[in-house]
Amino acid sequence: xxxxxxxxxxxxxxxxxxxxxxxxxxxxxxxxxxxxxxxxxxxxxxxxxxxxxxxxxxxxxxxxxxxxxxxxxxxxxxxxxxxxxxxxxxxxxxxxxxxxxxxxxxxxxxxxxxxxxxxxxxxxxxxxxxxxxxxxxxxxxxxxxxxxxxxxxxxxxxxxxxxxxxxxxxxxxxxxxxxxxxxxxxxxxxxxxxxxxxxxxxxxx
Numbered sequence: 203x204x205x206x207x208x209x210x211x212x213x214x215x216x217x218x219x220x221x222x223x224x225x226x227x228x229x230x231x232x233x234x235x236x237x238x239x240x241x242x243x244x245x246x247x248x249x250x251x252x253x254x255x256x257x258x259x260x261x262x263x264x265x266x267x268x269x270x271x272x273x274x275x276x277x278x279x280x281x282x283x284x285x286x287x288x289x290x291x292x293x294x295x296x297x298x299x300x301x302x303x304x305x306x307x308x309x310x311x312x313x314x315x316x317x318x319x320x321x322x323x324x325x326x327x328x329x330x331x332x333x334x335x336x337x338x339x340x341x342x343x344x345x346x347x348x349x350x351x352x353x354x355x356x357x358x359x360x361x362x363x364x365x366x367x368x369x370x371x372x373x374x375x376x377x378x379x380x381x382x383x384x385x386x387x388x389x390x391x392x393x394x395x396x397x398x399x400x401x402x403x404x405x406x407x
Contacts, residue, residue, distance in 0.1 A: 212296040214320060214364045215303060222299045222364050229359045230306045241309045244356035247349060248324065251331045254346050255280075258338045267390035267397070269338055274393070275386035276334045283330035283378035287321055290374065296320035300361050308361025322363045325354045325371030326378070333379025337387070350375070 229237070255276045262273035298319045300312035328350040336343030354368040 212294045212320065213302070214296050214299065214366060217366045218364055219299065219303055222358065223303060225358055225365070226299075226306060226308065226361050229309060229361065237309050240356050240359050243352065244310060244324070244360045247353050247356070248327060250349055251280075251328055251346060254335060254342050254349075255331060258335050258342050261342070262338055265338075267393040268387040271389045271393045272334060272383045272386045273338045275383070275389070276331065276338070279334050279379055279382040279386065280327055280330050282382060283326055283375055284323065286378055287323055287326040287371070287374055290321060291318040291323075294318065294320045296367070298362055299364050310360035310362050313362060319363055320367045321371035321374050322354065322357050322367045323371070324357055325350070325363075325368045326375035328353045329372045329375030330379030330382075331375075333376045334383040334386075337380070337383045 229240070232240070255273075258276060259270075259273045262270040265273075296319045297315070298313055298317065300308050301315060328346070332343060332346035332350045335346045350372070354372055357363040357368055358365055
């Protein structure tokens with residue numbers, strides 16, 4: 203580990219570094235098509251979450267104003283969760299496992315020094331979205347939860363996160379998403395007024 207990494211506040215190797223190395227070794231021996239699918243999903247799976255949020259808004263136009271308010275707030279909720287995660291990363295300053303552990307070539311290029319590992323950004327974003335969508339539409343929320351779990355697993359498989367990065371990301375994302383969605387539901391009176399104004403065609407089925 204280089205000098206800059208040795209000065210970091212948190213070193214995740216002692217938490218589950220051995221487990222990470224075993225998973226990394228296993229991932230390298232997956233069939234090539236499977237490795238490509240895992241890498242592609244890990245990199246671009248967030249697009250699927252964006253599609254689910256768009257679908258949630260469309261379906262929520264038929265729902266009560268509190269539900270619609272949560273659907274409309276979903277992108278903002280995810281953005282706030284991401285911002286909180288970024289701040290937490292800057293405090294914990296944990297280096298990526300692929301930077302400090304001896305392992306084979308990862309399925310995704312290892313980020314550079316200073317791109318901190320804990321919590322996992324991707325995991326926070328997807329779990330925050332799942333928490334919001336669960337309060338908008340249970341079916342969409344269930345689909346989002348499956349995607350969130352798959353995303354968390356993929357971030358370890360591609361070699362850029364420890365398992366504990368993903369676990370903390372799931373906790374942070376779920377807590378932020380669920381709490382902020384509850385707050386968003388309180389803006390129902392604003393949605394009621396908007397439904398009677400110029401935005402009516404976009405807010406009413």
